[in-house]
Amino acid sequence: MSKEHPLSPEKVEKVFLSLAAAMLLVFLLALFYSAYAMGMHLPGRDGEINPTMVRETPPFDEPGLKQIEPGRYEAVFLGMAWAFQPREIRIPAGAEVTFITTATDVIHGFHIEGTRVNLMMIPGQIGRATYTFTEPGEHLIICHEYCGAGHHLMYATVIVE
């Protein structure tokens, strides 16, 4: 059988496995480069909160968009069954927005489609994500975690002007 092979299976094995390991390593290095050199971060530990007292706890006592300085905004979002608060924000193109999120009841999702803003809204946890909207247009904010019978009704909109 082995006569039909130009290489012995043992040799092919070594080449195949080395290439496989090298491929994984290159992918991994590229990912960490994008995270740590280019600043595309995942959410981390950004604070805890008592989910039954969200509306009394700053900054969640005032959901909505707030300008911090020219071109920089903070958007405080609450997830609840089955709506986001606020339901819509309007920002100028080129603005850098930091989203600060939590949930008042069950787990919700916070995905701004067309961007890499993708956060779980977990009761008890505060989420943060920063994104710069360069192009004018509309993005849906979709609750992408099942949160009960009305889950599919839950969305909001980002309008970039």
Added chain:
Amino acid sequence: MSAPVVASPEGFELPESQRRVILWMVYLGFAALAIGIINGLGQALNYANIDILKYFPGMRTYYQGLTVHGVVNAIVFTFAFTNGFLALCTSRALARPLSGGLLWAVFVTMVLGTLLAGYAMATGQASVLYTFYPPLQAHWSYYLGLALLVVSTWITAVALFLGVRGWRRDNPGARIPLMAFVSVATYAMWSLASIGIAVSVVGLLLPWSLGLIAYSDPLLSRTLFWFSAHPIVYFWLLPAYVSWYVMIPRQAGGKLFSDPLTRVVFIMFLLLSIPTGFHHQYTDPGISQGMKAIHATLTFGVFFPSLVTAFSIMYALEIGGRARGGRGLLGWFAKLDWRNPALVAQILAMLSFTLGGATGLINASYNLNQAIHNTAWIPGHFHMTVGSAVTMSFMGIAYWLIPYLTRRELVGRGMAVLQSWIYFIGVLVMARGLISGGLDGMPRRTLLMEAPYSKPSWELAGMLTGLGGTLMFIGGVLFFAVLIATILFGKKIEGKQDVPFTETHIAPASSGWELNLDRLRWWFVAAVVLILIAYGPFLVEYLPGNFTSPPYRFF
């Protein structure tokens, strides 16, 4: 050089009562699959804006059907089939029966668990999906049922471990037969992995659903869930790998490449399956980026044994194809026995798994995950892994296992081959729909046909999902037609039968470093150490937790 993967290649007859209990486990698994794919059709058609769920008796909401779909397919079907199949593999490999009492206890526990969880789901008191994230709260019978299903795998593990221990006592110094080794390694991994879900369900959620504990900690329960629920995908997959390693080479007319390499692969799964759970929680606040990066690295590590598997399988298939007259670089592939339904189902399963693996690597890819997390991409991915690589492999195994267990010849071999192709094409079409929709933001687990929002690109994605899901359903119906026809009308098989195990090209050594591969206790301890490294810092920092969420029943 060739060596068998079992202790007594000349033959071993399973005691009749064990044959029967294993058969009943497999029946339970496929009965669950039947219910699961009926619900699956409803889910797929939702994406195409076609509502058939309203015709389902007792079905109140889409999410109730989705819960049933997940639980019966991903938990009852896989657990029941695997408990039976790997008990058979172990028993045959060691040429000794396992404890019959334990095997019946496995079956009874599974039936009880299925009935309890089934009651809660059927009455609409558990529409929390199969991920059951608190603070959505289901009826207590749902959690108890799931716990019993996990316990059934533990009883199986005990039966397997006792079998191997007894065999080693009777055969001092001998290498564990490969087919038993891979089966036991699978259960060693899952026994350790299932601790997370057991702590969460039995320690937190069950008392919480009974009102004994007032609050839950959603992040902690999610973390415990994913501690078990990433390795669960390997618990689904490894029985298929067992078949691909120790049976497919024989069925293709080839040989398994290497005994030691196969053991290394299963040890790598034992070590690396578990400390990877945070890659399901990349978008969770409350877990540090550093811990997520460690889990990302280990997840890339656990991809490696699957690449080794790809090598071993291609070797076996190529040897088989060339022995049948295949020539040239790829001619051997066409020469494989494309009329053997057991082989065809599993080759197609492997092909869809290449895409499932590639999309899985993307999911694991740290910040890249933000592009697709919780979009329809995810079910697109896992229907090419558990939904086809595993399911089609189990169907392929059934094409020899059901005749073996019932002593009846397979009826409708041609239809069985056709069934595999229809299911395979269906899953590719459906995954194409889900993946393209997901890349454009289409969410998973959502009753899209009633959502007030939509995007133009989701229309084609949804139609493909509905079309592919329908094809999968037809493929599934044909599978059950073959199965039922075999059970009822198959010609009685006279004389001896055996499990189709292979021989290996590189045999196990009887001395040297390879002996360490059989020291499963060491590897188990090493796995525990890796888990402590991967989860310890988070738990030390996070505990005692944030138990402040009251329960909600929004369904």
